[in-house]
Amino acid sequence: MRRGAKRARTDRAELHATLDAGLVCHLAVVVDGSPRVLPTGYGRRGDTLYLHGSTGARSLREAGEVCVSVTHVDGVVYSRSMMHHSINYRSAVIHGRIRHVEDPAERWEGLRVITEQLAPGSWDHARRPNRKELAATAVLALDLTEAAVKVRTGDPGDDAEDVAAHEAWAGVLPLHQSWGTPVPSADLIAELPVPEHVLRRS
Amino acid sequence: MRRGAKRARTDRAELHATLDAGLVCHLAVVVDGSPRVLPTGYGRRGDTLYLHGSTGARSLREAGEVCVSVTHVDGVVYSRSMMHHSINYRSAVIHGRIRHVEDPAERWEGLRVITEQLAPGSWDHARRPNRKELAATAVLALDLTEAAVKVRTGDPGDDAEDVAAHEAWAGVLPLHQSWGTPVPSADLIAELPVPEHVLRRS
Numbered sequence: 513m514r515r516g517a518k519r520a521r522t523d524r525a526e527l528h529a530t531l532d533a534g535l536v537c538h539l540a541v542v543v544d545g546s547p548r549v550l551p552t553g554y555g556r557r558g559d560t561l562y563l564h565g566s567t568g569a570r571s572l573r574e575a576g577e578v579c580v581s582v583t584h585v586d587g588v589v590y591s592r593s594m595m596h597h598s599i600n601y602r603s604a605v606i607h608g609r610i611r612h613v614e615d616p617a618e619r620w621e622g623l624r625v626i627t628e629q630l631a632p633g634s635w636d637h638a639r640r641p642n643r644k645e646l647a648a649t650a651v652l653a654l655d656l657t658e659a660a661v662k663v664r665t666g667d668p669g670d671d672a673e674d675v676a677a678h679e680a681w682a683g684v685l686p687l688h689q690s691w692g693t694p695v696p697s698a699d700l701i702a703e704l705p706v707p708e709h710v711l712r713r714s
Numbered sequence: 715m716r717r718g719a720k721r722a723r724t725d726r727a728e729l730h731a732t733l734d735a736g737l738v739c740h741l742a743v744v745v746d747g748s749p750r751v752l753p754t755g756y757g758r759r760g761d762t763l764y765l766h767g768s769t770g771a772r773s774l775r776e777a778g779e780v781c782v783s784v785t786h787v788d789g790v791v792y793s794r795s796m797m798h799h800s801i802n803y804r805s806a807v808i809h810g811r812i813r814h815v816e817d818p819a820e821r822w823e824g825l826r827v828i829t830e831q832l833a834p835g836s837w838d839h840a841r842r843p844n845r846k847e848l849a850a851t852a853v854l855a856l857d858l859t860e861a862a863v864k865v866r867t868g869d870p871g872d873d874a875e876d877v878a879a880h881e882a883w884a885g886v887l888p889l890h891q892s893w894g895t896p897v898p899s900a901d902l903i904a905e906l907p908v909p910e911h912v913l914r915r916s
Contacts (some may be wrong), residue, residue, distance in 0.1 A: 535787050535801065535889075540742035540751035549742035549751055551785040551805050583753040585737050587894070590912060593841040594829050595851070599737065603753050627796050638882045639795040649797070667899040680840045681906045685915060686894030687737075692789070697869040697884035704883050710792060713887060 524559075527661045530604040531556050534582040535630060539563065541578050554580075555625030559656040561606060562613075562622035567650045580606045580654060587686040591668035592675065598668065600684060606659040613651040622651040633709025726761075729863045732806040733758050736784040737832060741765065743780050756782075757827030761858040763808060764815075764824035769852045782808045782856060789888040793870035794881065800870065802886060808861040815853040824853040835911025 531554075540549045555562045561580065582604045589598040613619050627635045641649070668682050675682075691713050694706045733756075742751045757764045763782065784806045791800040815821050829837045843851070870884050877884075893915050896908045 535790070536785060536803070538740035538742075538751055538753075538783055538785070540740075540749040540781070542744050542747065542749050545744065546779050546809070547742040547744050547749055547781040549740055549781045549783045549807070551740075551783060551803070553801065577748050579742070579749040579751045581740055581751045581753060583738060583740070588737070588833055590833055590836060591840065593843075593847075594825070594836060595843050595847045597829060597833050597836060597840070599755065599832070601738070601753070605751070607748070623796070627799060630801070631790055631792055631799050634792060634796060634799060638793065638799070639876060639879075641795075641797050645795075645797045667901065670899075670901070674841060675901055675903065677841075678903050678906070681909050681912065682899035682902060683908070683912075684897045684899075685912055686897065688892050688894050690890050690892065692888030692890050695886045695888065697872075697886075699869065699872070699877055700884060701877065701880050704880070706885070707883050710883065710885075710887055 523661070526663070527604055527656065527659055528556065530584065530602045530661050530663075531561065531582055532629070533584060533602075537561075537563075537580050537582045539578060539580050541576075553626055553630050554582075555622065555627070555629040556656075557621065557625045561654040561656060562626050563610075563652040563654065564623060564626055565650050565652070567648055576609055578608065578610050578654065580604075585687055586665070587684045589664075589668045589684050590682055592670045592677070592680040592682050596668050596670050596674075598664065600664050600666070600686075602661065602663050604659060604661045606654060606656060608654045608656075608658050611653040611655075613653050618653075619646070619651045622653065623649070631709075632713065633707065637707055637709060725863070728804075728865070729806055729858065729861055730758065732786065732804045732863050732865075733763065733784055734831070735786060735804075739763075739765075739782050739784045741780060741782050743778075755828055755832050756784075757824065757829070757831040758858075759823065759827045763856040763858060764828050765812075765854040765856065766825060766828055767852050767854070769850055778811055780810065780812050780856065787889055788867070789886045791866075791870045791886050792884055794872045794876035794879065794884050798870050798872050798876075800866065802866050802868070802888075804863065804865050806861060806863045808856060808858060810856045810858075810860050813855040813857075815855050820855075821848070821853045824855065825851070833911075834915065835909070839909055839911060
């Protein structure tokens with residue numbers, strides 16, 4: 513993404529809002545000296561980001577230093593010149609070392625916030641993890657101290673000559689996300705009304 | 715994301731379709747031994763992915779081995795148990811070494827496909843790069859040989875006991891993306907109709 517109109521922001525509220533609005537983060541790790549990136553769910557409580565995974569997944573088991581990004585694309589920026597085309601976006605990037613959470617209460621809370629990020633209301637509606645499921649699940653924590661959020665909004669930043677030439681349209685085409693109609697699972701053994709937390713998800 | 719319902723696919727058409735449907739990839743590199751991930755635009759021609767950036771950006775200048783991910787979230791999978799909650803998604807992951815493109819014709823073609831990925835139609839509508847802009851722009855290529863695509867679709871994979879218990883709703887809440895109404899730039903010196911390639915973008 514081009515430099516210029518975008519701004520690095522240190523505001524914690526904006527960082528939290530950017531993280532809270534996402535479903536998937538991109539987690540980068542180094543394995544045998546090589547970069548690996550994988551999309552995965554997450555949750556946040558205060559200034560801690562929680563991730564989870566199978567205890568058998570090598571990239572998570574060995575994760576030490578990581579870099580995590582959560583990105584929202586808000587629109588495409590059409591400029592008079594090809595080189596000033598851009599994207600309006602909000603992007604959080606976090607650097608840090610993974611902490612493997614061992615304390616049972618924090619593991620439970622980590623799983624709760626990961627669930628509530630993915631599916632708000634499900635922690636109270638669905639069956640919670642049992643002993644066996646907990647044993648198979650790694651809960652990882654990442655401190656948000658080294659986190660930054662970048663936001664680009666608004667019009668293109670065209671060169672003055674291109675603005676004056678007036679030979680191409682310029683503006684923003686917004687990109688929106690919306691929830692569709694819930695699709696009940698084919699293996700429901702009898703009809704069940706769609707619960708409010710799914711039906712009214714905003 | 716949970717294992718099980720998701721499938722690794724090697725089909726080139728599905729890989730290409732997943733890449734072609736995206737606006738932003740997440741590019742992971744190793745800098746001084748540490749992982750870095752950044753969201754950035756891209757384009758594809760055949761089995762080559764093109765990226766660009768400022769010639770001054772260290773992470774791009776020094777990029778050797780990289781990992782790139784393009785992820786689409788298609789819906790949230792609500793299961794009877796918390797641990798089987800999941801996401802329906804399409805995700806392409808590419809490993810490889812960055813090639814710095816020096817050939818002028820390939821650099822031009824790389825910039826064209828990056829533009830057309832971000833803003834189809836803009837290569838013919840907007841002013842193309844001039845000599846100075848070209849000199850300031852690095853064009854990078856990544857071979858798609860080591861690329862895989864994973865796709866998860868459909869219902870949750872609940873345990874049989876949870877299906878039989880019938881105590882929680884299960885199904886999928888689809889997530890849709892749509893283009894909004896174009897917003898003309900405030901600095902247009904006179905009215906210009908919104909061009910068809912913006913107005914009719916699908």
